[in-house]
Amino acid sequence: FRLEMARSEKIHIVGQLAASVAHEVRNPITVVKGFMQLIQHDEEMSGRYHYYLQTMEKELDRATGIINDYLSLAKPQEGCTKIINMTELLQFVCQTLHSYAFINGVKLHCKAKKAYYVKGSIEKMQQLLVNIIKNGIEASPKESVMDLDILEEKKHILIKIRDYGQGMTAEQIEKAGMPFYTTKESGTGLGLMVCYQIVEAYNGKIHIDSELHKGTCFTIKLPAYNG
Numbered sequence: 001f002r003l004e005m006a007r008s009e010k011i012h013i014v015g016q017l018a019a020s021v022a023h024e025v026r027n028p029i030t031v032v033k034g035f036m037q038l039i040q041h042d043e044e045m046s047g048r049y050h051y052y053l054q055t056m057e058k059e060l061d062r063a064t065g066i067i068n069d070y071l072s073l074a075k076p077q078e079g080c081t082k083i084i085n086m087t088e089l090l091q092f093v094c095q096t097l098h099s100y101a102f103i104n105g106v107k108l109h110c111k112a113k114k115a116y117y118v119k120g121s122i123e124k125m126q127q128l129l130v131n132i133i134k135n136g137i138e139a140s141p142k143e144s145v146m147d148l149d150i151l152e153e154k155k156h157i158l159i160k161i162r163d164y165g166q167g168m169t170a171e172q173i174e175k176a177g178m179p180f181y182t183t184k185e186s187g188t189g190l191g192l193m194v195c196y197q198i199v200e201a202y203n204g205k206i207h208i209d210s211e212l213h214k215g216t217c218f219t220i221k222l223p224a225y226n227g
């Protein structure tokens with residue numbers, strides 16, 4: 001007999017499959033990168049091969065970037081809707097990004113203290129915060145800070161992610177979130193696209209305020225959950 005699957009169920013299964021593949025693919029990439037770094041440090045290596053290896057490493061980083069921007073946190077069996085304490089999640093994401101910020105010379109200041117709740121998938125919300133904070137870190141100069149905070153506005157919460165980095169032109173702001181739009185050498189141009197998709201799915205909005213060479217503030221507006 002025939003088994004029919006609902007459309008949403010099919011999408012769910014494809015999502016889980018993609019996420020498992022992402023997890024599985026990350027491990028071999030890490031192994032290959034490790035061996036490439038060992039070869040790089042071999043003193044008998046000629047200059048030409050150093051260049052080849054550097055190019056290979058950059059492309060592997062790009063592949064990892066795609067996985068991280070796109071699928072990193074959606075583990076199989078997760079992604080269901082829960083009540084989320086956004087303050088806790090923001091603090092947690094700051095911790096997970098601490099070393100990435102540190103190697104880029106950036107300090108993350110998370111000011112949010114009071115609990116603010118939203119309803120949604122923790123993995124999706126985490127991916128949203130990670131992608132936007134990572135962009136801020138990548139745009140920041142050495143020895144700078146980023147200010148992260150959450151405010152309340154009527155029935156919404158506003159998550160403010162501010163950097164004091166390079167800023168964005170009007171064109172960059174307009175194109176932000178378009179698939180594959182990137183100004184970075186090994187960027188994916190997928191991070192913000194994923195963010196816009198997530199925020200839209202939860203009836204929220206992303207607003208960008210930016211001034212060139214001064215910095216950028218991303219505001220994520222999401223419906224608040226109040227019991």
Ligand code: ADP
Nearest residue numbers: 135136139182183184187188189190191192216
């Ligand atoms: P990627 O980070 O791979 O380039 P994203 O979709 O995350 O892709 O970002 C797209 C582009 O938006 C970036 O290449 C950059 O030009 C711009 N951008 C995003 N966030 C910032 C920021 N905080 N400061 C300056 N530019 C930014």
Ligand code: MG
Nearest residue numbers: 131135191192
């Ligand atoms: Mg990015």
